[in-house]
Amino acid sequence: MTVDVLVCGGGVAGTMAAVAAARQGASALLVERYGFLGGNATGGAVAQFNSWQTEKGRRVIAGLASEVVERLRAYQAAGKHDVFVMSTGHRMDRVEYAPEVLKLVLDDLVTEAGVQPMMHASVCDVVREGEHIHAVSLLTKSGVIEVRPRVVIDASGDIDVLYRAGADFLELDAGDVLQPATMMFRFGPINFARFDALAPAEVQALARQGYASGELARAALHSSRDPYSADGWFNISRLGIDATDASALSRAEIEGRRQAWKAAAYLRRAVPGCESGRLQAFATQVGIRETRRVQGEHVLTAEELLQPVSFVDGIACGAYPIDIHPAAGGELIYKALGEDHAYQIPYRSLVPKGLSNALVAGRGISATHAALAAVRVMTISMAVGQAAGTAAAMACQSKSAPDVRKVDATALRVSLLAQGALVGD
Ligand SMILES: Cc1cc2nc3c(=O)[nH]c(=O)nc-3n(C[C@H](O)[C@H](O)[C@H](O)COP(=O)(O)OP(=O)(O)OC[C@H]3O[C@@H](n4cnc5c(N)ncnc54)[C@H](O)[C@@H]3O)c2cc1C
The missing domain is CATH 3.50.50.60 (FAD/NAD(P)-binding domain)
Known part of the structure; x- marks a missing residue:
């Protein structure tokens, strides 16, 4: 061709x-x-x-x-x-x-x-x-x-x-290390009126608390609102791998889903607006930054x-x-x-x-x-x-x-x- x-x-x-x-x-x-x-x-x-x-x-x-x-x-x-x-x-x-x-x-x-x-x-x-x-x-x-x-x-x-x-x-x-990968996940439903009302300092405190307790792999609650649902896509897992290594990539998919599952439980337990939510979907594959x-x-x-x-x-x-x-x-x-x-x-x-x-x-x-x-x-x-x-x-x-x-x-x-x-x- x-x-x-x-x-x-x-x-x-x-x-x-x-x-x-x-x-x-x-x-x-x-x-x-x-x-x-x-x-x-x-x-x-x-x-x-x-x-x-x-x-x-x-x-x-x-x-x-x-x-x-x-x-x-x-x-x-x-x-x-x-x-x-x-x-x-x-x-x-x-x-x-x-x-x-x-x-x-x-x-x-x-x-x-x-x-x-x-x-x-x-x-x-x-x-x-x-x-x-x-x-x-x-x-x-x-x-x-x-x-x-x-x-x-x-x-x-x-x-x-x-x-x-x-x-x-x-x-x-x-001294430089490849940027980590992240398994994004969709969580909802979220009461966005309450979630979005959190002040940046409150979000940061919740993120640090989740990271300190080991429930979050990353000290952040970074998310995007899905315009098609009452759900959010969360960017709060972290996988330090070289994604061109097939074995490491496979392990990261499994570990990424585990981290996402734990993070979703933390959202439901600790974060205002997320009390009724559940993990709805994983991304098709772990997201690769570099x-x-x-x-x-x-x-x-x-x-x-x-x-x-x-x-x-x-x-x-x-x-x-x-x-x-x-x-x-x-x-x-x-x-x-x-x-x-x-x-x-x-x-x-x-x-x-x-x-x-x-x-x-x-x-x-x-x-x-x-x-x-x-x-x-x-x-x-x-x-x-x-x-x-x-x-x-x-x-x-x-x-x-x-x-x-x-x-x-x-x-x-x-x-x-x-x-x-x-x-x-
Ligand atoms: C978790 C995460 C969060 C991010 N957050 C943001 C953000 O908030 N805002 C923002 O703007 N950017 C963000 N980024 C960065 C951004 O998503 C990526 O850098 C960007 O999407 C890169 O686009 P790309 O087309 O170069 O690569 P990719 O999206 O990696 O696309 C490569 C494509 O090639 C295909 N492919 C790979 N190998 C082969 C092959 N051998 N044969 C055939 N096909 C192949 C893949 O399936 C894929 O479709 C984020 C990235 C990650 C991972």
């Missing part, structure tokens, strides 16, 4: 990449190992899109990400854009949504754009010839299918395609985000702070930004070193551990995905073999702006 743009991984980054590529006129095949799209956003049940703007209210994310929210609203499955106070005391804007309905929205987007979906398909092999990825094999229900793409976008989160292609990856610095990060043409650093550095090839912006969850438990390491602070992500951080026809989108881009702690969120992942898909389609306009390194960054920025995306200065 041949295709212009092969996108591996149908999380929010990969789905936006495939839709953007198809809307720009490329043929696009979107490969996903599960039977639905969304990755962490649906299967991981993360349930809130964070940080669309600076604290002062300057918008930094739009484009396809905004379209996703508009489409969720049409299904009455997204809350209003609001600001909440985090357990750290910081203010953060967000849109809460129903993860099950996001599956439908992503289905609609790919279908309307003419993307060919290939679900229940896992990347199983890659043929690389020098700097060129020649073929990607997929293990599917119809057997092994070999795809020969002009450009590959690796949006598998764990960057499985590039791992199999022998690409270079960034190491953790001494695994492999590719070595790209540019490695984005925390210092560049904090300064912030202005990039001539900036293709997306963000305002989410550096937010590191300690793997061993305890409270967040959180570096807030100034009240109107935003940063850019350069195109070169999507371009793996040493490969001519591959790009990365989502949580595997070329960024240090600390920088990824900011740019990993779904709003930014969607913006980066849109840029990757657009760049791949532009590279495919070449009559000869496409080279993503030759994409004109100014033309890419102009195209993204024309699509309604925001790219910074």
